[in-house]
Amino acid sequence: MKMLKIKDVVMVALLTALYFIIYNIAGMLAMVFGAFGHAISPGICGLFCGIIMYFVSRKVGKFLQFTLMQAIIIVLFTIMGAGYIPWVITSIVAAIIADLIASREAKPAVWKLAVASGVFHVGQALGSIIPAMFFMESYKEDWISRGQTAEQMDAWVDAATGVLGVLAIVVVFVLAFAGIYVGHALLKNHFAKKEAQAA
Template sequence: MKMLKIKDVVMVALLTALYFVVYNIAAMLSLIFGPFGHAISPGICSLLTGVIIYFVSRKVGKFLQFSLMQAILMILFGIIGAGYIPWVITSMVGAVIADIIASRESKPAVWKVAVASGFFHVGQALGSIVPAMFFMESYKAEWIARGQTPEQMDEMIKASTGAMGVIGTVLVFALSVAGIYIGHLILRKHFEKKEAGRLAA
């Protein structure tokens, strides 16, 4: 199991910055689907950023790569005022699980990266689902204080609890898996050529 080096940290930071940009685009696109769209926005993001996650798994391939990505993301969201402690906790737990699944070897099977991405992004989604389910009133009060209306929060909670919460979680996981396979299809030839060139040298 290889650990991150300085050059790997720099690479992950640059790719996370790109991921952050795409995430915000995905978040805007998710508004089309209303509160439920917001609840599954990590899944929409994962569909668009699967190529980045896959690239990290092949280009970096070191333990804690996904945890580092998630930590940088949480810092960036904190800087723009979107940080939320339960979200940080569930996101980091998801990232650590992703690392355990797919970061202990340099070239994990595609299905392992897909499952890892599922946990990575479900961790993000649970940042609103868990508070809505288990400490609804404080969750609602927190975001009303940040500028949301009571009506908006009621709709958000409705989209994140009960059957909708379960459906949202499953959908985020499925979109994450799909995003990795899309990334694999896009980058497969690139890495095959690179491997062939390395063997020829």
């Protein structure tokens, strides 16, 4: 199990910046699905960013690479005023689990990486789903104080609780899982050539 070096941190930071841009675009696309789109936006991001996570795994391949990615994402969103303690906790815990699944070896199996991506993005989604399910009033009050309307928050809570909340978790996992296979399909020849040249 290899640990990150300075050059790895720089590489992950640059790729995370690209991930962050795509995450925000995915968030805008998710608005098409209304409040449920907000709940599944991490999955939409995972679908489009699977290529980035696949590249990170194959190019960096070090333990805590996904935790570092998640930490940078959290810092960026917090700077934008979107940081939220439950989301920070679920996101970091999920990223550590993702690293345990797929970052202890340099070239994990694609299915392991896909599972790790699913867990990584479900962690992001749970940051709003868990508060909506278990701390509804404080969750609503917090975001209303940040400029959301009561109507928006009611819609968000409806989309993140009960059957819809469970469905959102499943959808996020499936989309993020699929994103890795998209990344694999697009990049496998690139890395095969690199390995052949290095041999």
